[in-house]
Amino acid sequence: MRRELLRGRHLGRGRPGHLPDRPEQRPRRSRPAQPAHGRDPKLSARDRVIAVVRLIPSGRTSSYGAVGRACxxxxxxxxxxRVLQRADIEDVPWWRVMARDGSYPIHRIDPQLELEQRERLAAEGVDPNDPLARRFDLETLID
Known part of the structure; x- marks a missing residue:
């Protein structure tokens, strides 16, 4: 049995004699043309989210869902x-992203972060009590 395993005769789904496809035998998939303005499906979800959040101008807000749809x-x-929660990058304007109804779900993680988000939005000219008034339409970025 061990010799068969070493020879590759018992690989795969437990069926003797079943060999997995070799990479050179698999047909190559053609990739579609890359979309406009740098959106690249080969980037990780983290990189795509951070790139879209950086597009939100100062003094404007967007929702988590709108950012996701723009990726x-x-x-x-x-x-x-989750990406914004785990991002340790200083130049990502995370405070410009909130719930679609204008609430601050970040308070579930830490109430101090909600206060910081409100302060940062107020410093950019957004009324923290009515952030929907300054909503930025990310749909304009989608082709």
Whole structure:
């Protein structure tokens, strides 16, 4: 049995004699043309989210779902929230992203972060009590 394993005769799904496809035998997939303005599906979800969040101008806000829809391929708002929660990059304007109803879900993680988000938005000219008034339409970025 051990010799068969070493010879590769017992690889795969437990069926004797089943050999996995070799990479050189698999047909190559053609990739579609890359979309405009630098959206690249080969980038990680983290890189795509950070690139879209950086596009939100100062003094404007957007929702987690809108950021996810602007990524290519699209991501859910939950993924966007997780990426921003774990991003340790100083130049990412995370405070410009909030829930679609204008609430601050970041308070579930730390109430101090909600206060910081409100202060940063106020410094950019956004009314923290009515952030929807300054919503930035990321849909204009999608082809």
């Amino acid at each position: 290519d391929p699209p991501l859910s708002g939950l993924v966007v929230g």
